[in-house]
Amino acid sequence: MIRIGVNGYGVIGRRIADAIRLQPDMELTGIVKVKADYKATLALTKGYDLYSADKSGQDSFREKGLAISGSLTDLVPKVDIMIDASPADVGAANKSVYEGFHKPAIFQGGEDHDIAGISFVAQCNYDKAKGHSSTRVVSCNTTALCRVLGSIDESIGISRGRVVLTRRAADPDEPSKGPIDAVVLDPVNIPSHHGPDVNTVLPGVKITTMAMKVPTTHMHLHTVILTLEDPNASEETITQKLEETTRVLLVNGKDGLKSTAHLVDLGRELGRPRGDIYEAIVWKDSICVDEQEVSFFMAVHQEAIVIPENVDAIRAMLGTKSRDESIAITNNTLGIDK
Template structure:
């Protein structure tokens, strides 16, 4: 069956947007119409050099971007009103997406929002392996944040197969993203998030609706990846082997081991670079196999995983596009295609 090629525009070429653009460009059933942004710095110049058409997200920025030396094909509104776009991936800063929704509604275009927006902006929050069907045919879908994506994959996977009574998760966040480490961030400290529970738990419930989860979070003095610690109480009992089997079967979850030299978040980044991944990105969630522990009574599971904060949501954006446009109705087939095109694996080494 011949399928349409979905025409995608990425609005906001930042940490997530640039990665989603490249990921969409690799899909056989999608193409990147262009990217839109409001600045003309090195990031957008690299996008232009890659061959992406550049649009100005707001008309008043077009001239500034041209003065910076960019060839600007037009404004976001212009390209949308031509009917040239099927889906906008909105990766603008948080709360800007909610503002943009009016434009997308006015133009009758579908849009994928990111985790910085509230669940209500889209009405459907999305992690492909958990609730692909909820997004089928929808105009608006929200891909949840990196932390929530990781929780939904790992904890959600255990919940789906073994049933969790209560999940309690601690999150040690990176201070800031790499690209902005020169002008913000923290140094030699840990900064707790004083709102307890942190927003990640309720956010995970927008995807895994029946999960009892509480999260606490703090920022560390580093800029690559988050570390999560999960303490899960099961409804029943399980062995360590059973939990390991669940995690091995779960898509986009990979096992790593300290015994193989994977000592910290830095090791994860080095692996992604050694694998030749674009930008050193990892789309999978690495779970430490040697730390995976089940209590003697089989009722509690303790585990730790790394959350690649810049990149784990990238395949979710791709799958969200397939679900919304219904070019693929099955989650497993969309996931398999995305993973194949992004070079994703079930064993990193």
């Protein structure tokens, strides 16, 4: 069994911890929390061993009657690998702790590519992570773009990609970031960071991205326009390829799925934990090909899409399973159909 510690128990960390618990070849050794809040109580309720970020913080947990097993430096020696799900830019400070105990670590997309030297999307570059001491799972938007563009480029070829990202302004548990009554350019300059981030995984794809924030917590929405290399590509061939691509879900507006709110409801009705949708979601009836150019809409559940990548990154770094084996196990345990 692979022993894993998760540093950070917020939006992503909680989901990673739950996903690890479902894996037949992994065990969750402990989770690290900064605050002794309701999330810490829930972690203990689930049977997770709780650690504080530092030794000085342990008293705050004990004062609230929460069982604390130690601090981060007590957890790291017990594990085979750490997953850092702490807030953006905090992971860089934690890296020295993991290195001090000679433990490999997985970081999230809020960190720069340089923190690990490899950025990871399972179906695109799984084998490159093997043996690395650090790996960075890219952000939610980059994960979705890599899955979809990587599949199309591999089979049909992309000569140029252009993507407009309409981003949610905040996660549901971040009321301090809103409300806002504006559409905020994020950033004003072009390209946004998403295109260069895609190129850390898919260096051969030419892509320009631009982004804005809107006052919603329900997912991101991408408007994707791709110039194709294959002059014979059609809506049918694009649709067929995406239907065959793992962790890509095609939905149809004719079925009443016409908004991100509908997709959130779909996730709930599918019985997914927290209503999570781990797949990149493409509207099938938006796929349009015109003179070697395909356009479509894609939604990204920012809270969930990177969870299977974190699980697969563990096996990739430690070399315990092949890409296809790991993806199949992770998909099965998380209820992903393909």
